[in-house]
Amino acid sequence: MPDWIESPHPHIQHSLITFPAKHILQVTINRPEARNCLPVEGTIELGALWKWYDAEPELRVAVFTGAGDKAFCAGMDLKQRFDILDTGDIAHDYPPGQFAGMSNRAGKKPIIVACNGHAHGGGFEAILNADVIFASPNATFALPEVLRGVSALAGALPRAFLLFGNHRAMDLILTGRRLSVEEAHAWGLVKEIVPQEQLLEKTIEYAKLIASLSPDSVIISRMAAREAWETGVSRATMRGQELWAENMLRSENAREGLQAYKEKREPRWKRSHL
Numbered sequence: 001m002p003d004w005i006e007s008p009h010p011h012i013q014h015s016l017i018t019f020p021a022k023h024i025l026q027v028t029i030n031r032p033e034a035r036n037c038l039p040v041e042g043t044i045e046l047g048a049l050w051k052w053y054d055a056e057p058e059l060r061v062a063v064f065t066g067a068g069d070k071a072f073c074a075g076m077d078l079k080q081r082f083d084i085l086d087t088g089d090i091a092h093d094y095p096p097g098q099f100a101g102m103s104n105r106a107g108k109k110p111i112i113v114a115c116n117g118h119a120h121g122g123g124f125e126a127i128l129n130a131d132v133i134f135a136s137p138n139a140t141f142a143l144p145e146v147l148r149g150v151s152a153l154a155g156a157l158p159r160a161f162l163l164f165g166n167h168r169a170m171d172l173i174l175t176g177r178r179l180s181v182e183e184a185h186a187w188g189l190v191k192e193i194v195p196q197e198q199l200l201e202k203t204i205e206y207a208k209l210i211a212s213l214s215p216d217s218v219i220i221s222r223m224a225a226r227e228a229w230e231t232g233v234s235r236a237t238m239r240g241q242e243l244w245a246e247n248m249l250r251s252e253n254a255r256e257g258l259q260a261y262k263e264k265r266e267p268r269w270k271r272s273h274l
Helices: 040-055 077-086 122-128 154-164 166-175 181-186 196-211 215-231 237-249 254-265
Strands: 016-019 024-029 061-068 071-073 111-115 118-120 132-135 140-143
Touching: 016 040, 016 071, 016 154, 016 196, 024 040, 024 196, 061 071, 061 196, 071 111, 071 122, 111 122, 122 140, 122 154, 132 181, 132 196, 140 181, 154 166, 154 254, 215 237, 237 254
Parallel strands: 024 061, 061 111, 071 118, 111 132, 118 140
Antiparallel strands: 016 024
16 A cells, blocks of 8 residues: 555455556456456445545546456456346445446446456446547447346446437347447547557556546536436526535635646646535
């Protein structure tokens, strides 16, 4: 744990936690032998971790990826899910953010994905709710739930509709087919296709860019944009303005940004208090 982190992160068993640069959290699902599928416990862990990330004042951006070069996340652990159905043991409830603590997460700070391979089922549901996505050439995306007698109910269906439109979303949802990374790029899901050996470095460099900006501005801008995306109301950004704009404009970072511009120098941002 670096000395600039103020509070210890929650216990994590199924993912690896690293800090590749100041203000940046890297989370790597660490089950490559199982295509990085997540048991219920893994999702509960990540739900607690993202909550900690939002509260830790020195963290500004998170990078989310999977171990290995085959899969980002193949979704839920279907063997465990079958056992739960068979035994009736449903004691483990998903966190409010749903699968990987992310597929229905609103959160405060951005999560950038380095999709290093297949993102299927819950893995795709998490991807659909990411803020920016870089992907390797072998990445594919799918909602195969109809092939397994279930449905993608952790946030994917409305998000796919909003992102891709009705007919493209229906094509994916009703057939369970794989969306290639080239299609995902053409559809606007993937920002950039990056060679596997460069993927994580590229994603971290992008995260560093965001982390170099005012944390207050990033939080407020993200909140306003996501509210407009999720509600479809043109005045949605007014909520962010009403709740936060006055505090943001009176903050040390707003003053620092304007002062730095006036003095023709790089700003020295302080932690966000939003």
